[in-house]
Amino acid sequence: VRKMTRNPQWQAMMLTKPVAERLEFAARAREASTAHGASISEDITDVNSSAIEQALREADVSIMLHGHTHRPQVHSLTVDERDCTRIVLGDWFERGSMVRWNEDGPVLSPIQRRTWDV
Numbered sequence: 001v002r003k004m005t006r007n008p009q010w011q012a013m014m015l016t017k018p019v020a021e022r023l024e025f026a027a028r029a030r031e032a033s034t035a036h037g038a039s040i041s042e043d044i045t046d047v048n049s050s051a052i053e054q055a056l057r058e059a060d061v062s063i064m065l066h067g068h069t070h071r072p073q074v075h076s077l078t079v080d081e082r083d084c085t086r087i088v089l090g091d092w093f094e095r096g097s098m099v100r101w102n103e104d105g106p107v108l109s110p111i112q113r114r115t116w117d118v
Helices: 008-015 019-039 049-059
Strands: 063-066 073-079 082-088 097-102 105-110
Protein backbone atom coordinates (compact mmCIF):
# COMPACT_ATOMS: atom_id res chain seq x y z
CA VAL A 1 0.00 0.00 0.00
CA ARG A 2 2.81 2.42 0.86
CA LYS A 3 4.38 2.18 -2.61
CA MET A 4 0.97 2.77 -4.20
CA THR A 5 0.10 5.76 -2.00
CA ARG A 6 3.46 7.41 -2.71
CA ASN A 7 2.77 7.36 -6.47
CA PRO A 8 1.93 10.92 -7.66
CA GLN A 9 -0.57 9.61 -10.25
CA TRP A 10 -2.40 7.59 -7.60
CA GLN A 11 -2.42 10.63 -5.28
CA ALA A 12 -3.89 12.83 -8.02
CA MET A 13 -6.59 10.23 -8.69
CA MET A 14 -7.45 9.97 -4.97
CA LEU A 15 -7.77 13.74 -4.69
CA THR A 16 -10.58 13.64 -7.26
CA LYS A 17 -12.64 11.43 -4.94
CA PRO A 18 -15.00 12.75 -2.26
CA VAL A 19 -13.54 13.21 1.23
CA ALA A 20 -15.81 10.51 2.68
CA GLU A 21 -14.49 7.96 0.18
CA ARG A 22 -10.88 8.91 0.95
CA LEU A 23 -11.52 8.59 4.70
CA GLU A 24 -13.07 5.16 4.15
CA PHE A 25 -10.01 4.07 2.17
CA ALA A 26 -7.72 5.32 4.96
CA ALA A 27 -9.72 3.42 7.60
CA ARG A 28 -9.54 0.19 5.59
CA ALA A 29 -5.81 0.64 5.01
CA ARG A 30 -5.22 1.16 8.74
CA GLU A 31 -7.26 -1.96 9.57
CA ALA A 32 -5.22 -4.01 7.10
CA SER A 33 -1.97 -2.61 8.50
CA THR A 34 -3.03 -3.45 12.06
CA ALA A 35 -3.99 -6.99 11.07
CA HIS A 36 -0.69 -7.44 9.27
CA GLY A 37 1.28 -6.04 12.22
CA ALA A 38 -0.41 -8.46 14.62
CA SER A 39 0.60 -11.40 12.45
CA ILE A 40 4.32 -10.69 12.25
CA SER A 41 7.00 -11.46 14.79
CA GLU A 42 7.83 -8.99 17.55
CA ASP A 43 11.48 -9.39 16.55
CA ILE A 44 10.68 -7.73 13.23
CA THR A 45 8.46 -4.91 14.52
CA ASP A 46 10.41 -3.97 17.63
CA VAL A 47 13.79 -2.30 17.83
CA ASN A 48 17.18 -3.96 17.85
CA SER A 49 18.22 -4.66 21.48
CA SER A 50 21.90 -4.13 20.75
CA ALA A 51 21.20 -0.72 19.23
CA ILE A 52 19.16 0.29 22.29
CA GLU A 53 21.95 -0.77 24.65
CA GLN A 54 24.55 1.04 22.55
CA ALA A 55 22.48 4.26 22.47
CA LEU A 56 21.95 4.20 26.25
CA ARG A 57 25.65 3.55 26.78
CA GLU A 58 26.85 6.26 24.37
CA ALA A 59 24.46 8.90 25.74
CA ASP A 60 25.29 7.83 29.31
CA VAL A 61 21.60 7.79 30.25
CA SER A 62 19.35 5.24 31.91
CA ILE A 63 16.01 6.28 30.37
CA MET A 64 15.07 6.25 26.69
CA LEU A 65 11.75 7.53 25.38
CA HIS A 66 10.96 6.99 21.71
CA GLY A 67 8.22 6.93 19.16
CA HIS A 68 6.11 3.96 18.35
CA THR A 69 7.17 0.57 17.10
CA HIS A 70 3.55 -0.67 17.24
CA ARG A 71 4.42 -2.18 20.63
CA PRO A 72 3.77 0.53 23.25
CA GLN A 73 5.21 -0.52 26.56
CA VAL A 74 7.59 0.36 29.38
CA HIS A 75 10.59 -1.98 29.18
CA SER A 76 13.12 -2.61 31.96
CA LEU A 77 16.62 -3.68 31.01
CA THR A 78 20.13 -3.77 32.42
CA VAL A 79 23.04 -2.20 30.55
CA ASP A 80 26.52 -2.52 32.01
CA GLU A 81 25.05 -3.43 35.42
CA ARG A 82 22.86 -0.30 35.39
CA ASP A 83 19.06 -0.51 35.57
CA CYS A 84 17.58 1.21 32.52
CA THR A 85 14.11 1.97 31.20
CA ARG A 86 12.93 2.17 27.60
CA ILE A 87 9.52 3.76 27.09
CA VAL A 88 7.78 3.20 23.75
CA LEU A 89 4.85 5.48 22.91
CA GLY A 90 1.82 4.15 21.03
CA ASP A 91 1.03 4.91 17.40
CA TRP A 92 -0.53 8.23 16.49
CA PHE A 93 -3.61 7.15 14.56
CA GLU A 94 -5.94 5.30 16.90
CA ARG A 95 -4.30 4.90 20.30
CA GLY A 96 -1.79 7.61 20.97
CA SER A 97 -0.17 7.62 24.36
CA MET A 98 1.67 9.84 26.76
CA VAL A 99 4.03 9.00 29.57
CA ARG A 100 3.66 10.26 33.10
CA TRP A 101 5.61 9.51 36.23
CA ASN A 102 4.12 8.43 39.54
CA GLU A 103 5.72 7.05 42.71
CA ASP A 104 6.29 3.71 40.94
CA GLY A 105 7.97 5.19 37.87
CA PRO A 106 6.84 5.80 34.28
CA VAL A 107 3.31 4.86 33.22
CA LEU A 108 1.88 4.92 29.70
CA SER A 109 -1.54 6.54 29.47
CA PRO A 110 -3.77 6.49 26.40
CA ILE A 111 -4.71 9.67 24.59
CA GLN A 112 -8.20 9.59 23.16
CA ARG A 113 -8.39 10.23 19.46
CA ARG A 114 -10.38 13.32 18.67
CA THR A 115 -12.56 13.27 15.62
CA TRP A 116 -13.92 16.17 13.65
CA ASP A 117 -16.80 16.35 11.22
CA VAL A 118 -15.54 16.47 7.66
